[in-house]
Amino acid sequence: MINSESFAGLGSTIASLMFLWAVCRQYFPYQLENYFSKYYTKFITLIYPYIEISFPEYSGQRLKRSEAYTAIESYLSNTTSERARRLKAEMGHDSDKLILSMAENEEITDEFCGVKLWWFSRKTSSDRQTISFYPTDNDKRSYRLTFHRRHRVLINESYLPLVIQQGKAIAVQKRKRKLYTNSSSFDYTEYRKLVWSHVPFEHPATFETLAIDPQMKDEIMQDLVKFSKSKEYYAKIGKPWKRGYLLYGPPGTGKSTMIAAMANLLDYDVYDLELTAVKDNSALRKLLLNTTSKSIIVVEDIDCSLDLSGKRKTGGDQQEGNKEEEEKNKAAMGGPPPGKEESKVTLSGLLNCIDGLWSACGGEKVIVFTTNHIEKLDPALIRRGRMDKHIELGFCKYEGFKVLAKNYLGVESHPLFGSIHELLKEKKISPADVAENLMPKNESEDQADLCLQTLVKALKECKSENEKDEEEKVEEEEQNLKTNEEMLENDGIVVDNEGKENKED
Numbered sequence: 001m002i003n004s005e006s007f008a009g010l011g012s013t014i015a016s017l018m019f020l021w022a023v024c025r026q027y028f029p030y031q032l033e034n035y036f037s038k039y040y041t042k043f044i045t046l047i048y049p050y051i052e053i054s055f056p057e058y059s060g061q062r063l064k065r066s067e068a069y070t071a072i073e074s075y076l077s078n079t080t081s082e083r084a085r086r087l088k089a090e091m092g093h094d095s096d097k098l099i100l101s102m103a104e105n106e107e108i109t110d111e112f113c114g115v116k117l118w119w120f121s122r123k124t125s126s127d128r129q130t131i132s133f134y135p136t137d138n139d140k141r142s143y144r145l146t147f148h149r150r151h152r153v154l155i156n157e158s159y160l161p162l163v164i165q166q167g168k169a170i171a172v173q174k175r176k177r178k179l180y181t182n183s184s185s186f187d188y189t190e191y192r193k194l195v196w197s198h199v200p201f202e203h204p205a206t207f208e209t210l211a212i213d214p215q216m217k218d219e220i221m222q223d224l225v226k227f228s229k230s231k232e233y234y235a236k237i238g239k240p241w242k243r244g245y246l247l248y249g250p251p252g253t254g255k256s257t258m259i260a261a262m263a264n265l266l267d268y269d270v271y272d273l274e275l276t277a278v279k280d281n282s283a284l285r286k287l288l289l290n291t292t293s294k295s296i297i298v299v300e301d302i303d304c305s306l307d308l309s310g311k312r313k314t315g316g317d318q319q320e321g322n323k324e325e326e327e328k329n330k331a332a333m334g335g336p337p338p339g340k341e342e343s344k345v346t347l348s349g350l351l352n353c354i355d356g357l358w359s360a361c362g363g364e365k366v367i368v369f370t371t372n373h374i375e376k377l378d379p380a381l382i383r384r385g386r387m388d389k390h391i392e393l394g395f396c397k398y399e400g401f402k403v404l405a406k407n408y409l410g411v412e413s414h415p416l417f418g419s420i421h422e423l424l425k426e427k428k429i430s431p432a433d434v435a436e437n438l439m440p441k442n443e444s445e446d447q448a449d450l451c452l453q454t455l456v457k458a459l460k461e462c463k464s465e466n467e468k469d470e471e472e473k474v475e476e477e478e479q480n481l482k483t484n485e486e487m488l489e490n491d492g493i494v495v496d497n498e499g500k501e502n503k504e505d
């Protein structure tokens, strides 16, 4: 038996030899060094009969996280907690259970058909010395599997396929759904290889709680479920396995809520893509390549992120006043500060990512765009095939109100329902406004009565369809007039109070 002293002795001898080798090789002519390296490798193979396979986290020019790495990570997370000494802990799905996994630079042993193997989780930092204030991603992670060379066939043909298969199964089982975002309040995103940051997806909305036309609800649900089960069908017709939805309608009509309901129905992750934070088309491609299957990719308010001409909204042809205002708004909303370099994503870049050759990577993806102004969108962006289903979410109707009353107050009938029914026929009110009125404001018993009365009052004050249409028309005309005036002013033409045009000197 080898005692600890002889181990220490062996260790120090190897260390001295390695040090000697490192010193000597500096002075070797390179031809000689190659020669020695060859024999060194042969010598090592003789005394070290083990095979090492490494599984790096990123492959394929670092565009996409390796599937093998992810599967191994899940496989090892199951065995790790019993065997590893250094562990990482994460909060589990039901948030009172910790998930333990192997820490970096830690080794565990595994056994397969009586064969012993070693898994080592490796993290190396790049040799390149960079000085940065921000966390860098020069770290390369990989798993290294070591086993005796006489088990090569067994490991390659039986063990590794099993690890991948089990790893994938464990990942699906343990999967904690995530909400990803590409926007970051810091400016170091472009240096990071993990292009998406995520938080657990916890939105409670479901189709049951969604106040929309019941027939439309059923149709959407069936469409989604059909899509998620149509892998073979899509393969048969030669189409990438993805489906596009365009949700449009006035503010507060449940577009974002419906996306959450979709994710909950299909058990998908959500990628909230903030186009204004994407540097250019290739950054967009990289982002989309790094989305996993079983996910919904969301671009909210698409009309605000892309200009129809294919340029960004903040292009040079904008009115200065508007530009300043927009920059201020953006800064207030956490966007890039005024004067900061703008995103160069183009309409064609986005179209390419949605249904170009790259779009087929990953499969099983739902793409959702939302907008308040469908008329502002480029027809190319929303044509069938890109956005397969166009869903209009409108003002609250009686059916929708009944869902909200049941959700918020737990009532399915009430004497006030009749008058609310009548009022909703002519008044335009968003489900968000109805929901706000139905929200109990204190702990008293007769909440249902109080809230329904408030709603009736709010509905009476609310504009009717005709009034609202009239108002919208006037607003539109005013806007057109303003734009015309601005254009004339830019051309050096002054419009006096009576509407006469005078050319400036």
Ligand SMILES: Nc1ncnc2c1ncn2[C@@H]1O[C@H](COP(=O)(O)OP(=O)(O)OP(=O)(O)O)[C@@H](O)[C@H]1O
Residues within 6 Å of the ligand: 209, 210, 211, 212, 249, 250, 251, 252, 253, 254, 255, 256, 257, 258, 371, 372, 400, 431, 432, 433, 435
């Ligand atoms: N159809 C609906 N069913 C149930 N709740 C709704 C519905 N529409 C709106 N709400 C409620 O109103 C709030 C705002 O809705 P949501 O954010 O989904 O609106 P939106 O259409 O995305 O608006 P915006 O265009 O301004 O983004 C949500 O918190 C939700 O609870």
Ligand SMILES: [Mg+2]
Residues within 6 Å of the ligand: 255, 256, 257, 300, 370
């Ligand atoms: Mg929204």
